[in-house]
Every structure is written in structure tokens, then in C-alpha cells.
Amino acid sequence: MRVLLVEDTMDLADGIIAGFTRSGIVCDLAPTLEAARDSRAVQGYDAVVLDINLPDGSGLRLLREMRGAGDRTPVLMLTALVSVDDRVVALDQGADDYLGKPFDQRELEARLRALVRREAEQKGDTVALGPLRFSPAGMTATLGDDRLDLTGREAALLGLLLRHQGNYLSKTRLYDSLYGFGDADVGVNAIEIYIGRLRKKLAGSGVEIITQRGVGYRIDFEAGAAT
Missing domain, CATH: 3.40.50.2300 (Response regulator)
Structure with missing residues (x-):
């Protein structure tokens, strides 16, 4: 946010x-x-x-x-x-x-x-997608019974993707939500690093972050992909 x-x-x-x-x-x-x-x-x-x-x-x-x-x-x-x-x-x-x-x-x-x-599809205090649960208040997430080890920016990025699940968010849109004017020395390509880290932490769960080249990223759940 x-x-x-x-x-x-x-x-x-x-x-x-x-x-x-x-x-x-x-x-x-x-x-x-x-x-x-x-x-x-x-x-x-x-x-x-x-x-x-x-x-x-x-x-x-x-x-x-x-x-x-x-x-x-x-x-x-x-x-x-x-x-x-x-x-x-x-x-x-x-x-x-x-x-x-x-x-x-x-x-x-x-x-x-x-x-x-109020602007999000899910109105509760926890945002869910498949086995993934995210708490905006605590900036914490669980995957099944396990708590995910997230940095502050990883949690913020995950929360933003979940709040807009089903929609592609551009790299610039994600960057603007994670960095303020005082972070001008951080390039927009830093988003790719955080996306990569989140993908590793979600691997095998059926929850995946999909890239549409030239458009952006969206988060989705494919039940058959869970292991």
C-alpha cells in the first residue's frame, strides 16, 4: 500500500x-x-x-x-x-x-x-488463495500449516498481488507500491528479484505468479499443480 x-x-x-x-x-x-x-x-x-x-x-x-x-x-x-x-x-x-x-x-x-x-474482491481481514492465507494487518502469510518466512517487501508485494488476484499488475505499478520518493536509487527491476523469491517460497503449492511479457504479473492457483 x-x-x-x-x-x-x-x-x-x-x-x-x-x-x-x-x-x-x-x-x-x-x-x-x-x-x-x-x-x-x-x-x-x-x-x-x-x-x-x-x-x-x-x-x-x-x-x-x-x-x-x-x-x-x-x-x-x-x-x-x-x-x-x-x-x-x-x-x-x-x-x-x-x-x-x-x-x-x-x-x-x-x-x-x-x-x-473496500476496493478488493475479498473483504475479510485475511486474503486467501488456495492453501495460501495472508494477513494484511500482521503482514504475515501461511501456506497450509506452515508460516512463510517473508521480508517486509516480499510481504507487501504478496499482499498487493493477492488483493488484485486474477488481474495483471505492471512492474511499474508494483514498484510504485513498494518504494517511495526517497527510494529513487532503487531500480524498477528490483521487482523481478522479489518475484523470484516469492516463486521459490510458493513452489509446489499450486499458487503461482504468472508473467505476461509486456503486461505484468498476476497470482493464481491451480489445484492440480499442488504437490
Whole structure:
């Protein structure tokens, strides 16, 4: 999952990003509306965490711009304004959720997972494919009775493929979900390395990652292939 955090309080933003990193969530930070617009102009996001009070205006302005342009990216408003009227205004203007400050990092991440899950075919807290089970909350996976030994990025890649199972995802799409702007020194071909590692760990299970040259990768299960 790649998230845009629009927040100008740097100590709060640093704490949120640190928590996201531990949970395998890639996060780009925009401290102003203008920075948020610039980030969105060059990058798509699975969700936006949007403060209301920003140095160059209200986050609601960006929300209205997104919805007016037909952008349905999930938006979670994160703000110290906690009155019912404030929540109603944000939700009526197109926000998907609302979390007041102060908040618990675990709740923020759980709400983001719930927003992203609404777009997925499987709505539960565990994504399944054949003998494979993946927990987005724990970033863990089991294959039958055995837990898979996954690095953070392997888990993030597996989760993304499973969330879009049946569909091909381009190498660029996968890269954008695993790496932020601060990882510019990592090339897109790193995805091939992680795909190769996942294939080895899934070997013999019937779960396979299929490559369509020039298109991308998708994950699938062939029951007859399991050993």
C-alpha cells in the first residue's frame, strides 16, 4: 500500500511515517496543499491521509478538487477538529473516514486497511488463495500449516498481488507500491528479484505468479499443480 500523508506538523508526520514503515506501508509526505498536488500529479496512491488545517489552506479544498475530478482514491481526514459539524462537512464533501487527533497509530492503520479493502474482491481481514492465507494487518502469510518466512517487501508485494488476484499488475505499478520518493536509487527491476523469491517460497503449492511479457504479473492457483 502506498499512502500520501498531507500533514504539516513534522513531529507527528515523522511518527506516522515510522509506524507505516514498520507495517510495510510506503508513505510520501506533503506538508502543504501545493506539495500534495505535486505528488498526486506524478504518483497514484492507494489512500490519502489528509489534515484539514494546512499552511496554504484547508485540506477540504484538495478533497473537493479530487472528487470534482472524479478521483475516488480513499481519503481519511486526520485533524484536531472533532465536532460533529466538522465531521459531517468532511464526509459530505467526499471523505471516506475521519480520525481526530490525538489518535492511536494502530487505529489509523486499521482504518486505512479497511478503506483499501473496500476496493478488493475479498473483504475479510485475511486474503486467501488456495492453501495460501495472508494477513494484511500482521503482514504475515501461511501456506497450509506452515508460516512463510517473508521480508517486509516480499510481504507487501504478496499482499498487493493477492488483493488484485486474477488481474495483471505492471512492474511499474508494483514498484510504485513498494518504494517511495526517497527510494529513487532503487531500480524498477528490483521487482523481478522479489518475484523470484516469492516463486521459490510458493513452489509446489499450486499458487503461482504468472508473467505476461509486456503486461505484468498476476497470482493464481491451480489445484492440480499442488504437490
